[in-house]
Amino acid sequence: MTAVRRAAPADAEELVRLRKIMLDAMRPSDDVEWQPYTARALRAHLADGDGPLAVFVVEAPDVPGTLAACATGTINLSLGGPGNPEGTSGHVFNVCTDPAYRRRGYSRACMDALLAWFKERSVRRIDLHASSEGEPLYSSLGFARTPAPAMRLTL
Helix, strand or coil: CCCCEECCHHHHHHHHHHHHHHHHHHCCCCCCCHHHHHHHHHHHHHHCCCCCEEEEEEECCCCCCCEEEEEEEEEEECCCECCECCCEEEEEEEEEECHHHCCCCHHHHHHHHHHHHHHHCCCCCEEECCCCCCHHHHHHCCCCCCCCCCCCCCC
16 A cells, blocks of 8 residues: 655645656756746745645655655635535545556545545645646546646736
8 A cells, every 4th residue: 555645845846846857748848947946935835734725645666755656636715606515625636646657546546635635625626737748546436537628927
């Protein structure tokens, strides 16, 4: 069984390293200016154990202080409605396994822990954007494509 734990503020730099691996897999970039800001934000969020953000990690079995995988989620608040009286929804992002540790079930273990965290908080709808590599995992966990198109505004 894979040992999963909740990330701590001391994991921030490792989480940023994994995020860079994930982002580079989608669109490689030499831009690293975002990393200190992200590490600082992660330390603050992870220090607030009751906040709306959670990260679950698996440590690398052979390299102390190194993370092998992670999965991050947030709880978003909205107004309630049919099928979601509390108005909460979850968003999963930053699911990544270091290439040296892939195909061992680490992302699945992190996702299982994250989904349990959502369930404990009565979050009934959870969204994510899947890469082609990640889609089989998410499908096996019950995620399905939706017909709703996404739109975005960047200010």
